[in-house]
Amino acid sequence: MDNQIKIVVIEGPSGAGKDTLIRQLIELHPDTYVKMPSITDRPMRKDETQGNPYFHVTKEEFEAKIKSGEVFEYTVSSRDGRYRGMNKKIIDDILATDKIQIKDCDWVGIEALRRIYPGKVLAICLHVPKEEIAKRLLERGGDPKDIENRLNDYDEYAQKIAKYCDIIIDNIKLSDCARSIHNIITYNYIS
Secondary structure, eight states: OOSBOOEEEEEOSTTSOHHHHHHHHHHHOTTTEEEOOEEEOSOOOTTOBTTBSEEEOOHHHHHHHHHHTSEEEEEEOTTTOOEEEEEHHHHHHHHTSSOEEEEOOOHHHHHHHHHHSTTSEEEEEEEOOHHHHHHHHHHHOOOHHHHHHHHHHHHHHHHHHHTTOSEEEEOSSHHHHHHHHHHHHHHHHBO
């Protein structure tokens, strides 16, 4: 790994605190980090703006970006058939700044980013004990069957994603985890 890291991926099982951690890192260090926005064909919600948290395009525009290679990784939602993905132009525009892009994505996304941006991606896996994950998911509320399914997938998921991550770090206390991640990035990867 060289000192040219410009993209940090935060990954971990459901309930590991990925989104909360990303928000905290950006709030504490707004001159260092920016959230990497995805692109979607989903209509913009009233509390969203273009680029926060998504860049919104039509389905036809999204499909044209797939064909041109501008969208290099994407998924189609099983719930509503909407596209969501990573757009090379958006990422390249942020790479031209001094900021480090930070994102939550799965192993498929990590592989795609590494293929397009070799040497620029640091993947950090959040480790949280299964009992703590269960507690967090229960506190969030939601469908008990969905929680049970997420917990059943925990072991397989944790083993699989750890193979794709450069660093595994405990996220028991959010402030400690955020400080550790920032220190790792600052002292090892910012030139």
